[in-house]
Amino acid sequence: MADYAQDRSPVTDHRRQFVIDTIPAQVWVAAPDGAITYVNQQRLDYTGLTLDGALGWGWRDIFHPDDLPHLVASWRAALAAVQPLQAEARVRRFDGAYRWFLIRAVPCRNDQGALVEWLGTNTDIDDHKRVELELQHASEKLRRSEREYRSIVDAIPQLIAALSPRGRVLYVNAALLAFGGFTAADAADGSRLFHPDDLARVTKDREQGLRRGASFESDARLRRADGSYRWFLIHYRPVRDDRQRIIRWYATGTDIDHRRRAEERVRNENVALREEVDRTSMFEEIVGTSPAVKAMLRQVGQVARTESTVLITGETGTGKELLARAIHRQSGRSGQAFVTVNCAAIPASLIASELFGHERGAFTGALQRRKGKFELADGGTIFLDEVGELALDTQMALLRVLQEREIERVGGERPIRVDVRVIAATNRDLTSAVAEKAFRSDLFYRLNVFPIEMPALRDRPGDIPLLVEYFAHRLAKRTGKTVTAIAGRTIALLQAYPWPGNIRELQNVVERAVIVLESSILEVDERWLIAPSTAPGPGPGPGPGQAPLGDDLAAHERVRVEAALAEAAGRVAGRSGAAVRLGIPRSTLESKIRALGIDKHRFKSRTPR
Numbered sequence: 001m002a003d004y005a006q007d008r009s010p011v012t013d014h015r016r017q018f019v020i021d022t023i024p025a026q027v028w029v030a031a032p033d034g035a036i037t038y039v040n041q042q043r044l045d046y047t048g049l050t051l052d053g054a055l056g057w058g059w060r061d062i063f064h065p066d067d068l069p070h071l072v073a074s075w076r077a078a079l080a081a082v083q084p085l086q087a088e089a090r091v092r093r094f095d096g097a098y099r100w101f102l103i104r105a106v107p108c109r110n111d112q113g114a115l116v117e118w119l120g121t122n123t124d125i126d127d128h129k130r131v132e133l134e135l136q137h138a139s140e141k142l143r144r145s146e147r148e149y150r151s152i153v154d155a156i157p158q159l160i161a162a163l164s165p166r167g168r169v170l171y172v173n174a175a176l177l178a179f180g181g182f183t184a185a186d187a188a189d190g191s192r193l194f195h196p197d198d199l200a201r202v203t204k205d206r207e208q209g210l211r212r213g214a215s216f217e218s219d220a221r222l223r224r225a226d227g228s229y230r231w232f233l234i235h236y237r238p239v240r241d242d243r244q245r246i247i248r249w250y251a252t253g254t255d256i257d258h259r260r261r262a263e264e265r266v267r268n269e270n271v272a273l274r275e276e277v278d279r280t281s282m283f284e285e286i287v288g289t290s291p292a293v294k295a296m297l298r299q300v301g302q303v304a305r306t307e308s309t310v311l312i313t314g315e316t317g318t319g320k321e322l323l324a325r326a327i328h329r330q331s332g333r334s335g336q337a338f339v340t341v342n343c344a345a346i347p348a349s350l351i352a353s354e355l356f357g358h359e360r361g362a363f364t365g366a367l368q369r370r371k372g373k374f375e376l377a378d379g380g381t382i383f384l385d386e387v388g389e390l391a392l393d394t395q396m397a398l399l400r401v402l403q404e405r406e407i408e409r410v411g412g413e414r415p416i417r418v419d420v421r422v423i424a425a426t427n428r429d430l431t432s433a434v435a436e437k438a439f440r441s442d443l444f445y446r447l448n449v450f451p452i453e454m455p456a457l458r459d460r461p462g463d464i465p466l467l468v469e470y471f472a473h474r475l476a477k478r479t480g481k482t483v484t485a486i487a488g489r490t491i492a493l494l495q496a497y498p499w500p501g502n503i504r505e506l507q508n509v510v511e512r513a514v515i516v517l518e519s520s521i522l523e524v525d526e527r528w529l530i531a532p533s534t535a536p537g538p539g540p541g542p543g544p545g546q547a548p549l550g551d552d553l554a555a556h557e558r559v560r561v562e563a564a565l566a567e568a569a570g571r572v573a574g575r576s577g578a579a580v581r582l583g584i585p586r587s588t589l590e591s592k593i594r595a596l597g598i599d600k601h602r603f604k605s606r607t608p609r
Helices: 002-007 014-022 041-045 058-062 068-081 126-155 174-180 184-188 196-212 257-281 291-303 318-331 351-356 392-404 430-435 440-446 463-481 488-496 502-513 548-569 578-582 588-597
Strands: 026-028 036-039 083-093 098-109 115-124 158-162 170-172 218-223 231-242 246-255 310-313 338-342 382-386 421-426 450-453
Touching: 002 382, 041 083, 041 421, 068 083, 068 098, 083 257, 098 126, 098 382, 158 174, 170 184, 174 218, 231 257, 291 318, 291 450, 310 318, 318 338, 318 382, 318 421, 392 440, 430 440, 463 488, 463 502, 488 502, 548 578, 548 588, 578 588
Parallel strands: 310 421, 310 450, 338 382, 382 421
Antiparallel strands: 026 036, 026 115, 083 098, 098 115, 158 170, 158 246, 218 231, 231 246
C-alpha cells in the first residue's frame, strides 16, 4: 500500500483498493515517524489536494488554524507513546469551507512487535458537532440567564424561595439568608426557620396546598438572625410547563409583623373593653343581689369556660336569652358567633331547614343552597330558645347533632361537621313532657347536662328596687329625662305585685312611667298592674259562666288551677288540657304550677271530663 501511495502502481488486490477508495470516510496511512504515506480518493476529492500535496507533513495545511496546534501536539504525543489517537478538528474543503471531522489513528505492528505504520480515518461529524455546539451555547446562555435571574432575585428585599413540585427547597435568595443568618442548608430545614409553635400548622398548610396544585397563602413567624421572630405572609405560586405540569413552586414572604401586632393590640383592647362592659353592665338586665340571683351567676361562672351544654329553665320574661349571652361572652368562644333560634316562632315544616339548612331544589321554593343556623354558628354558640316546642322528628335530628357533631342539610347527601356549643332554654316542664312522651328522654338528658333555673321576679322581690332604678335611669337617659328618686309607695306597690310577665313586664311598666314622667320622681299608677280582663293564649276562651284566670288571680289561683288539672286528668297541653280550660297559654300555666307548688301528677289517675 505504501508503494501504491508513492507511484500509484497497481496492487495485488484490486478489490481491496476499490473498497478503500469508495468508503464514505477519508482513509490514510502514515510511517512510524508520522509522515503520511498514503491517502484514499475520498480524502483527495474532499480536500482538492494532489497526491503529492497530501503526503508527508503537508496535511497540516488543510486544518483550521485554530485547531492545528492542538491537533499537532496530540499527534506527536501519540507517536511518542505509540498509543492510538482520537481528536476533533475542522478540515478545509476544496471550496474553502471547513467541516468538523473525527480523526482516529492506530499503530500497526509486525509479527515481531515492531511498529510498521499507522492507519488512520477522518470521519465527518460536522452536523453532530454543530448541534453539540448549539446545545453548549444554549446551556451557557441558560446558565448566564440563571445567574442574571439570581442576581435580580437576590437584589429583591422580599424573602424568596424556589421549591420542587413536592416542596423540597431548591434555592433561597440572599434576602432570606441575610434575614435569618442562615446557610442555604439551614433555610431548607423548616425547624430552623419557623417558630416552633407555627411549624406543624405551616407544614400541614403547605402539604395541603401543594396537593391542591393552586396558589395559596399561609402566615407564620420566621426567626431572625438575632433570634427574634417576625410575622410573614407566605404566598405560594406554582410554575407549569407546556403540558400544565407543575415543575416548580415559588414562595415569597411579605413582612406583616406590624399589622399582626396592631391586630393583636386591638384584639386585646377589645377583650379588655368587653370585660369592662361585663363588669359594669351586670349582665345587662340580670340585675340583683338576692341569693337566687347570686347563685345563678355563680353557676354561670362555673359553666361558661367549659364546653358543656346548658339548659336554662324559667318562666317567660325572666331573661333566659340574656343569661345565654352572658355564658357565651365569658366562654372561650366569645369572639365567635352567637346565633339565636326561637323554636316556637318557626313553623314545624320549616324548622329543619332553619336549623340545618337546605340544598337547592330540596323543596318547593328552595331556589338556592342555604346554610342553617348550626353552620352559621360554627365555632361559636347556638341558643335554642323554647326548645320544648320542637316536633319529635326535629328532636331526633337535634339529638344526632349533639351526639355526632354533624348536620345534614335538607336534601343533602353528605354530613357536615360543625363545632357548636348548644345552650337551650324552655319555659316548659320538660320532665313532664318526657313523661307525656311529648319530648324525647334521650334528648332531654343530652340538653340537661348543666341546668340553670332563672328565678321568677315574684321570688326575689328584694331585687325589684334595684331593677326599677336600673331601668328608670337607662330609659330616662334615652328619652332625655332625669330621675332622681323613686316614690316609696311605688316600690311597695311593685313588690306586692306577682309579675306574671316577670322582668319583661316590669321593664314595660317602668318605661310607661318614664314616658309620662313630669317631675324627677318616678311613680307608677296602680291601675297599670291590674290583670287584663281577657287573658291571651291560643285555643278557645274560658267555659260558660267562668271568668278568665287573671280576674281573680290573687284569691282563687290555686283552686282554679287544681280544678282545671283535675278536669284534664293532669294534662296541661292539648285540646282537652288544663291550659285551654283556663283560657291561658300552656307556658303560663306551667309557670303557675311551679310557683304554686302544685303536683300535677296526682291528677293523672282521673279520666278527663
